Every structure is written in C-alpha cells, then in structure tokens.
Amino acid sequence: MKELKIALLGLGTVGSGVYTSIMDRKGALEELLGHRLKLSSILIKDSSKARPFVKGVPLTSEFEKAIGEEVPDVVIEAIGGIEPARSYIIQSLEAGCHVISANKDLIARHGEELTERAAAKGVRFVYEASVGGGIPILRTLRELLRINRIQHVEAILNGTSNFILSYMRTTGSSFEKALELAQKKGYAEPDPTNDIEGLDAFYKAMVLSKWIYGVQPSWEEVQVEGIGNVLLEEIQLAEQMGLRLKHLVLLNDRLDLQVQPVFVDSDHPLYGVEGVDNAIRIQTDLLGCLTLQGPGAGAEATASAIVEDLLSIYETREIYRNKPAVSELCPKKQEQEVNTYLLVGEKINFTKERISAIEKHGIIIDRTSLRFQPISLAALLYEGPLPLEQEDEFISVISIYPVRLSKSGKGIEKEKVPVAE
C-alpha cells in the first residue's frame, strides 16, 4: 500500500481543525484512498508555542523544511493572506505536490496563475473551502451540474455579515452591538473591515465567477457595498413589510456582479438563512433553482471541505478539467433591467395629494409601515428606475437597497395606503 504524505501549512483555527479531522478519521480516509496516510510535517509561525494536541508530527517554522526534507504528495495551505501563502503554494506546485487551499483573497487574485502552474506540473490545485465554508458549492457546480448552464447565482457568502444582520433583526441591537458580539464569538476578526465592507464576499464572488464562467468581471467596476451603514430602523421597517435585509452576492451569465445588502421577501430561498450560515441559490436552464445552505465558517466545516477535497484529488482526477462545463457567458444586455427599490426616508405628512403625486412616479407606499406609531422613518416600495429628481420633493432618502422578490412576490403587500387627511 502506497503512503500518501501530507504537509500542513498553518496551525491556526483552520489548520488545527484539519489536523484533528485527519487524525480522527485516518482509518476511514486510508480505506477510501486505498493508501496509507501520513502527516509528514506542520508549518507553524511561532515554534516556541506549546501545541500539546499535536502528536507524532514534526513541527517546523521553516517552509523549506516542511516540504523539503520529505517531499509531500499533498500540501494543505491554511495560512491565509497573499504572502507568504502564494510563494509557498507556487513552490509546492513546482515540487510536484497537489495543493489544497481555503484562501479566498489569494485565489480571487491569483487563482488562474496557480491553476495553470498546477496543470503544467500535472497536479491539482483545489479550494472548495474558499467559498461557502463547509458547503460543497464549487464541486456541486462543476461535478454535479455539468450540463446545466448556470444563469445566475444569489448567495450569502459572508457569515459575519449575516450574523450581524440576523442579530440586529431578532434582538433590536444596533450595528455596533452586533459587531461587538460577533467579535466576541470569534465570527469577526479584530479588524473586521473585510467582512463589514463586503470585501470578503467580493473575493468569494470573484472565485465563483472564475469557477463558473472562466472569467472575472473587472475588479474596478464591481459595485461592492458592505453592511457598515445599515440602520436598525431599516431592518425593522423591512420586517414589518415582510422583508429581510441580507448581504448578497448577485452574479449572472452576463458577468454582472453586485455585492451589497438586498431586501428579500419571505418566499425567497435565502430569506430563512440566519446566523453565520452561508447559502447559494443557483438558477440553471434545466434543473431550475437549486439552493444549498450550511455553515459558512468554523474549524470543522472548513476542515470538512478541505478533507473532502483531499479525497477528490485522488478520486476525480481524470474527469476534472479545471474549466467550466457548459456555462458560457451571454452577451451583455444593452438596456438596464428594471429594478425594484426600497427607499427609506423620513416620514413626511402623507396627504392624499402627496400620495397621488408619489404614485404617479410609480411609488407604492407600503401600508404596513404606517401602522406602527410613533415612527420617524417610513419605508417606500418603489418599482422601476429610480427618479432621482423626485427625491427631495417627497422624501428625504436615507438609503436605497434593491429588493429581490421571489417569483410569486407574495411577501409584499402592495395595497394602497389608507389616507387620513
């Protein structure tokens, strides 16, 4: 029985999860792989730190020793960030190792180069854990939906943002309080910029775009908006209208990509995705709409994706072509699609005349938003392109979010406001 040697780079949250998962399942992995398995070395940053849970695996703080002394068959990169992760991966590939990574920043930026280097050396570079944590999004898209053309995806890919929005809605907490708790629970980093500003979701969206369509939109042109400006009042008003605010990635086969907070109605498959869960709704031409939901982060979920990737390297090698199946790009539409917006503004005096004037411009005032007294904000549901010139006349716009309605659109009552003059 051949022996497979694995080097693990990094022993933080993800690295430790991978270590434990492999050690706990060594027998089952060996049976599935048909090979003996050996963790040949673990690269650590600080060699003075005690790691009593690691048994019988050499620890080193020098990368050259990790892959040099005994060249591994597979290198698992669990360091994160661009450098030195990128250099280590390149050196590993050049040495003929398969590489598994969970590093979305790096793969968003350098995935193409790394994949090409892997192909040139006849090895695999796989990274299921980089998008959607434990959810097998990438492999579902490439292995299980080969003849299905992916028309568009809507996804919750940042668990921290989803946790914060869920927590604000269910507890009435402010953004700051929710962020503080997310940090305390370890969901958000001490510097939460990447999560809060939407960059983490953007990197994952770029990985997805390349994976599905073989190309990425221009990095400069993508509209990326995080949840940093979301007000509790907006979330609460939306809830009264049967809507929930979700931080979504929206990508379609014309390579339109948006990363932003979006209101979804109660029939939308992402409406019920709460806490740190991630989810993706995949619209295809044949199957229809498939939704996957699961843990978007966490040591065990990420380890699951990495260890399943390890198996896939040896099990799907021949069929895996590192290119999309049949999801080709469609030509860009010239005209802008008509959007539906939710405007949240200061409440003004809704006289009959004002409502008629607003309605002439296609705005529908949701009556549920007027039920709750006293209110200082009102939610206005608006269909069609936004008439910016009308803003100041009727409402002081605080924020504008798009609304994604399920096909039925049943989640929103579109009845007129009963006018009290």
Added chain:
Amino acid sequence: MKELKIALLGLGTVGSGVYTSIMDRKGALEELLGHRLKLSSILIKDSSKARPFVKGVPLTSEFEKAIGEEVPDVVIEAIGGIEPARSYIIQSLEAGCHVISANKDLIARHGEELTERAAAKGVRFVYEASVGGGIPILRTLRELLRINRIQHVEAILNGTSNFILSYMRTTGSSFEKALELAQKKGYAEPDPTNDIEGLDAFYKAMVLSKWIYGVQPSWEEVQVEGIGNVLLEEIQLAEQMGLRLKHLVLLNDRLDLQVQPVFVDSDHPLYGVEGVDNAIRIQTDLLGCLTLQGPGAGAEATASAIVEDLLSIYETREIYRNKPAVSELCPKKQEQEVNTYLLVGEKINFTKERISAIEKHGIIIDRTSLRFQPISLAALLYEGPLPLEQEDEFISVISIYPVRLSKSGKGIEKEKVPVAE
C-alpha cells in the same frame, strides 16, 4: 470518435423531458463525453399515437427491438412502476448496458438486486432522479460527503404533499380543495393515494436509507403517515404559534425511519420550503448541517438528474463503488428519545387551577394560541412523553404531531399563559 448509443424507454412526461434535453444539448454533451451521441431507439406504449416532436429516432412498441437491433450503451428507463420496468432493466443490464432510472418504487424494492446485477456485468445502475427530482441528493451524499458520516436526514420528498400543505396555509383552503388544484396542475396523479398516504415519500426514504447506510429498515415496522387527515384548523393554529406543518422523512444512523406530518419552527431549514419544492437537511459529524432545496418533480428537473447521471456514468466510473462511504450504522438506543408534541384540542375553560394542573404534567400552553378569538380549537405545546391518561381531563385531542425545533428553538414562545379567571 466513438459513438454512444442511448435507448429511451417511455415517452411520457419524464421520457419527453429527457428526449428534449438530450436533443437540445447534443453538442455540449458530446463535448463533455468525448463521444458522439445517438438516440438509437425509443420504446413507446401506443405506436398509433402521433409524436411529431420526435425527429430521426426510431420508435417501437417492442422492448426487444429497442435494445435488440442495435445494442445501446445506455438505457434510460422512464416507464415507472414495477413491471415491466424491472424485467426491461434486468434484460438491459444482462445485455451489458448501463441503466439510468427515476423509478423510486422499483428501486426501493429491487434496487439491491439491480445494483448487484449491474456490478456483475461491469456496468452502472444509477438513479439520482428517483429521490428529490432535480436536486442532486444522492450524488452529494456519495461523492461530495465521503468522509462525513451522515447522522440523520430530515427531508421533504413528496412535492404534492408539500404543495397541498402550502396551499392550505396560504389560502385557507380545505385539504380537498388543495388536492383538487394539485391534480388540475398535474402535480398529483388522478389516483393520488401514493402521494397523499405518504407511500411515495416512504419509497424515496427507503432508497435513501439503502444509499446512505447500505441497509433498509424493516418495511413492516416503518411508521408511515400521509397528509390525508390534516385539518386546515391545525395548520392555521400552528401558524399562529410560528410553526408550519411539513410532510417529512426522518431517518437516522440507528435506522429509525419516520414518514409523517411534523411541525417545524421558523428557524428550521425546511420551514421555508414551499409549493412543489423538495428539500433535504443532512446532519453530518464534520460539516454540520447541510440543506439542499430545489424542484422535486417536473419534466425538466427530472431530465436534469437523468442527463447529469448519463455524464456521471462516464466520468465517475472508477471512483463509484455503489456502496456507502463511511456512514455506518450506530447501535439502536434502548430508551425512547423524549419528543415534543403539539396537541390540538377543543378549547376548554382555562382557569388558573386547570392551567396549574396541566402544567404539573409538563404541558406548556402557548399564549399565542389564546390571542385569536373566537377559537374552537387550541394548540398546546407539550414536552416529554405524552401522558395519555391525562387527555380526557383537560383536552379533547384531535391530532398529535411531533414538532422539530431548530437548535435555538426560538420559533416558539414558551411563556406562560396570562390567566384570566
């Protein structure tokens, strides 16, 4: 370039969907397979019926001609039912053809035999479309979750039942009205027994059990309950408590299987699955909880599963072992797990004394159920084994359904009833 010959058995809803899907995607399929593709024959029942949409493929009403004149590489069985489907599949396998089937009754009963016959001839017998329509449930379980042990699954596998329950809840219709509409829309058969009585979901559960654990529970011992006795009032009362009634398959690694209506709370991943959608929540030891949702029936969704199966025969042949990965059975627990029930009974006079007496037995009266006046029924949330001897004293039990709470259990307010004497 080698030519792959495909024979299609049956040209009803599923068969026609498969025909169209293959014809429309011939070029892409050929590119993915690396072979030319030819539909060599289609078996039909009534050869006098005109089928103008079939072009250039010989139609025959004799099975021997369909696979005899030009032995196909792959046979797609889209007839349904036990016979003659079983005989045709056996003859196809014996002739050295791979077989794809969507036939859950047949696979639940004879899947093991057919799989063994296929293995003996070195061909594949695959049936993704038999469970969950277009959702790639079986392949996700076997190909993407190989090292994850499947601890339990909760699934909505009968789209007709789900449609009826959704429709009753959202429109206030009776069961009979909802069933009538389901038949009109083609979701339910003219004889809806299999759907309504839970047998369709039971067959799919049996396919799942064999697929995940390699064995099935005893057919006689499984508790199967359909939605035929569900009252609109129960659904409406549950809604007031934040619960929805779903027809679920519950299967775990101790081979406990239940097929029955269950109340789920709003944090449960199956709560938002509406209409004819199917969904499965898979709990594993490493990843955690993964949920897949999508169309459970329909010509295109079923065709998607069948055509993806066609690709998988040639792409995953070597790694596919037709046996579970690592999901072994756990020993049966001796003691019964404590369940949570929702009792729906006639409302009685809730005096302080009566409530105290009820509460001594662990019953918690949900205060939301008392808000709505007038009511003739009351919903009682009860934790622990049901004290049947207490029934008559306090409530007239109309029906008892188990409740599946999400971990947080936030969906139900457990506060005491404010007593008005």
